[in-house]
Amino acid sequence: MSFLKRYFIFTMLVCLFLTGCTKHRIPNKNYIENIAPSVLFYIRPTDDDNIEVTTIVPPIKKEERKIIKSEDRTLTGAILKLNANYFREVKTGQLRIVFIDKKLAEQGLFDVINTFFRDPSISQRLYLAVVEGDMESFLNTTLKENIDIFLYEKMNFNESQGEILTQNLHYFLKSYYSTYEDPYLPFYKIENNKLVYSGIAVFNNDALTDTLTLKEERIFRLLHPLVKYHKVLPITICDIILLNTKTTTKIDFSNSYNDVNVSVKLSSHLGEYKDGMKSDIHENYLKLEDRIQSSLEQEAKELVNKLQKANSDCLGIGRYTKTLTQKPFNGDTWKDKWSSLEFNIQFEMTFDDLGVSKCTKNK
Amino acid sequence: MIFRRNSSSSNKKSTSDSVTENLSAETIENLFSNMADFNKINLNTPGGNEYTLHFLKSLINVDQLNLTVILPLLHGNKGSVPLSIGSIEVTEIDTLHKAMENLLTGSILIEDIVQEKYWSIVIPKDLSRSIDTSQQESILYGPNDSFVEQIDQNITLIRRRLPIAQLKCKDFTIGSMSKTKLYLIYIDGLVDSEILITMEEKIRNIDYDVFLNTSDITSFLDDNKNSLFPQYQLSDRPDVIVSALSSGKISLILDGTPFVIAAPITFFELFQSPEDYVHRWLVGSFLRTIRFIAFLITLLLVPAYVAITTYNYEMLSLQSLIIVLTYRSDVPFNPVIEAFLMTLTLEILKEGSLRMPSKIAPSLGVVGGIVIGQAAIDSGIAGPVLVVCIAISGLASFLVPNYLMTNSSKLIQFIFIGLAGLWGSFGIILGLLFLGIHLNSLTSLDRSYIAPLAPFYSKDWKDIIIRSPIQYMKTRPEYLHTQNKNRTSRRKENIK
Incomplete structure (x- = not known):
């Protein structure tokens, strides 16, 4: 009996401490x-x-x-x-x-x-x-x-x-x-x-x-260093849909942190190409790559300018100023730097897969 | 009447007084008066000897009595009983107490009238049933024999599997009235002497009148009598007991019951089944893991339902919440009462199907379960989500091979439902903490109940949740502190 009595008193004490004698300590039903x-x-x-x-x-x-x-x-x-x-x-x-x-x-x-x-x-x-x-x-x-x-x-x-x-x-x-x-x-x-x-x-x-806008949103994703895969990527300037695009983004700052080089490497499959029937993509793909690159670079520059005007580094470029040993910006100093940064954006586009060659029906 | 009436001193004078009297034919007859099965045979041998045979017909083997006792006594003329009856051990009896004890345990008492001596010969009636398949721990692949009520037959089953001289068997008699035979079995040179001494001491301290079942002894041997967890393993499978003995445990066999005790045990061993070793080790490990998960489901699934529907609705995914919410809105009781009612119903069904005649129990159990479950949902007494939870937890409770543990887990589930109703998920966590503390405080024969975990024995983990290949399990459980730790025969110190 003493055992049960001891356990009973112990349990009552635990309940007392847990509830603190008041109803409000117990979670609301x-x-x-x-x-x-x-x-x-x-x-x-x-x-x-x-x-x-x-x-x-x-x-x-x-x-x-x-x-x-x-x-x-x-x-x-x-x-x-x-x-x-x-x-x-x-x-x-x-x-x-x-x-x-x-x-x-x-x-x-x-x-x-x-x-x-x-x-x-x-x-x-x-x-x-x-x-x-x-x-x-x-x-x-x-x-x-x-x-x-x-x-x-x-x-x-x-x-x-x-x-x-x-x-x-x-x-x-x-x-x-x-x-x-x-x-x-x-x-x-x-x-x-x-x-x-x-x-x-x-x-x-x-x-x-x-x-x-939606168009800018796509470039935003391409530029975002943490987004590395794009299932579908429409390039409106030349009516192309890229599939399974993998991006590698490299961000380098100059020593004074006044300039930043952003290089984005894209490798993707050609999904849909409106002019594909007219021209042989297998012969002209290098030209197409150049066209896509310059178009993306132009759009990216416009986007970055817009973000700089809005004073918002939502791409998280500032993270890349940090190294293991150095942390050059503190507090709001990065914000001050952001709007005056000189961007040099480069895209490097390669096709992994061009799909089938000329349509046989046209021959 | 406030006070109990003391029985009068005249009533107290009973058999205990009479056994102190001198041993004589008259005292024996007085002692066994009004016993219809008490018999007396007078033998006058051609050699001039006179014998009187006293025995209880219900306890002795009458055929054997004729062949091995009466015939040699009639035809033999060697002068004394032991010389006449050469084939069976004959013991001389000098006190009335011994005479009575022997007569009541299947011996005959021979009174040599000429020499005025008393002799006892053990020829008990063989009342054993045939060796059957284990009903409690049935497995698909593996040995199918199981222990019976006859103690000697049980020893035979063990000795056949362990034909070594080191297998020792100490006998005790317990129960002041039942005089039940108890064998303590162990492998000498293997078992930790500390365990052996502790067990012997515990057996000697047993003081009770009747022992009919193995569980009667376990309550005397338990280190913690108020715990819900079984502290000894009961099994009717010889392979389980032999496996326990070979790993350095001790075993107790009680006469009259097919269940044999193995000790000490740990919490994790209650989840092991002989079938784990039949399967491939990966499959065995998988099944064992499922058993542990099933134990947690038994304890926590219904309480979790109560906690979520009473306090922590935010813990459920949105889709599941909508389902629970839709059905809960029709139920008139709050979730605690709903869960208590339905769990109780399941227990009643389970208990009922156990007590019913075996031929109708399964069908009535199934029909009862389906009918009651469906009717409860249709009438709005319980929500279908709870019924599913209860059915799953009911099924999960049977995955634990130890039936005692199954029932313990159901009781713990009730406690957890209460805690969940009081404090929600906080109450469940609190309950788990108490459970952990309680398990940690338990011991079985002074060995920790959660042994390979606390104290931590890294080598023992090869056979706890994961059942590694038998070749890798070269050592015996460390927590048993066996005298010989290695199972492989290449080591010099191993038993040969």
């Missing part, structure tokens, strides 16, 4: 049938400088889905007010996508991002995106199609193998806190009540400074 876990948030600023949060509830198929929204001075306040609009408690533990209005992104995202980051129930793999246009009406029309879950699955797929750029909370914050790079987010537009992927929103610190 979230019976899943009583809560409404939100998957998608759309955040926009209101005219009176408040934050408005819009979400779709509930994810249960049986109940009628509807859009609820609320506004407050703070994001947390707005999320809490959502509960007043719905009979279940709106929870953020399953939040997967946050669409941020372009206007709010231009004002600066730190407060919003910080709120999401500090909530332990929200995953770091929360997809972030900037949107321009009437998102609310888009959500309203697509409500019954489970648009929130559909968008999450679409982004989840594109993160690993798709052609649409995605960015999550973790990588956004990593770039934000880094001295040598700036964050970027995918940029969507609402056109004819449809959500259209339109390029990249580039940030200086936490504020959106410019957006890149």
Whole structure:
């Protein structure tokens, strides 16, 4: 009996210390049938400088889905007010996508991002995106199609193998806190009540400074030192589609760090070539390579100029100033240097595979 | 009545007093009065000797009595009983206590009236069943014989597999009423003497009246009586016991039960099956790994469901959450009660099918399971996700070869469900921590229960989760501290 008594007292003591004698120390009960876990948030600023949060509830198929929204001075306040609009408690533990209005992104995202980051129930793999246009009406029309879950699955797929750029909370914050790079987010537009992927929103610190078009987005990916594989790469100037492109990027700074040489080696398969029927690609491929190179170099220079004007190093070129022993820039000094950097960009293009030779029917 | 009534002193005077009396035909008859199977035969031999044979007909082999005792006594004229009966060992009895003990364990008592001496001859009735296939630990490929209730037959099964002189067998008699024979078996020169001494001491300290089953002794031998984990291995397979003996363990065989104890054991050994060694080593290792995973599933799957649906909804993937959410919204109970109810139902079904007649048990179990499961979902008492979880954890619990462990794991599962209901995933982690601490504190014959892990014995890991090829397992388990560590015969010190 003494054994049982000892264990009982021990267990009671453990329970006492764990709960701290108070109910509030125990984690809150979230019976899943009583809560409404939100998957998608759309955040926009209101005219009176408040934050408005819009979400779709509930994810249960049986109940009628509807859009609820609320506004407050703070994001947390707005999320809490959502509960007043719905009979279940709106929870953020399953939040997967946050669409941020372009206007709010231009004002600066730190407060919003910080709120999401500090909530332990929200995953770091929360997809972030900037949107321009009437998102609310888009959500309203697509409500019954489970648009929130559909968008999450679409982004989840594109993160690993798709052609649409995605960015999550973790990588956004990593770039934000880094001295040598700036964050970027995918940029969507609402056109004819449809959500259209339109390029990249580039940030200086936490504020959106410019957006890149879809054409620029492709060059951005080519230049990005960490993106080494492109499944499909359209070269619009000569109507060519390159497949399975592998890139090797080399970045060298001059001793004074005033000039930077960026050389990108591309090796790819020729996928589709509109003029292929007219000219024998096997004879003219060297010329084609030169044409692609010069076209890419021109576009890359324009892109870099745009990024320099936006004062945003979202390509992360600054990382390459660091060596094992040296760290020449600290704090904001890299930012000052970025806009005045002289870029020398070179592309070296080679075809791995040209496909079949002249079409036999023409002979 | 508040106080228990003391039995009167006159009632207390019973057999224990009478055994102190002198040994005589009259006292024996008094002692065995009102016993229908007690027999007495008077023999007057042509040589002028007079004998009286006392025996319990139900305990002795009557055919053998005629052939080996009565006939030699009638025809022999050697003067004394031992000389007349040459083929069987004859013991002289001088006290009434010994006479009674012998009579009750299948001996006959011969009273030599002329010489006024008493002799005892052991001719017990052979009540053994034939050697059958093991029902509890059946395997597909491998020896199929199993132990029986007859202790000597069990020894034979072991000796046939280990024909060495070093296989020693010490006998004990336990139980003040049952007088059950207990054999302590070990390989001399191999087993750690410390283990042997500890076990002998534990056996000598056993004080109880009746021993009918091996588990009755284990409760006396356990280092921690309140633990949920079995601290001794019970097996009815001779190959398992021989394997244990050859690795330096000791074994206990109790008369009247086919289950033999092997000791000491570790937690990991409870997951080993003789079939692991039949398969290719990679397949064996794979199966063993599955068993460990299945044990974790048994403990944690249903509690994880409770934790996720009660507290940690954010831990589930979105698609799975939608499924759980859709079905949970129809269930009237909260997840803890839902899980308790359904787990309890499964246990009732399991226990019921065990107690039912063997011919209808499987079909009724299956039908009951399907009908109750489906009806529970249809009526909204339980969600289908939980029913699937419970079915998987129920199946997983049977992957552990040790049935005692299976039942222990089910009880631990209930505790974990309670913890998950109280504190969610934090409660489960807390439970796992306590489980780890408890396992670490356990010992089997003073040897650590989680031995190759703590204390860490690197060589023993060849046969814990991974079952490496037998050629590589050249040494005996280090935690047993065997006198001879090597299994290969090339080493000089090995047993020949």
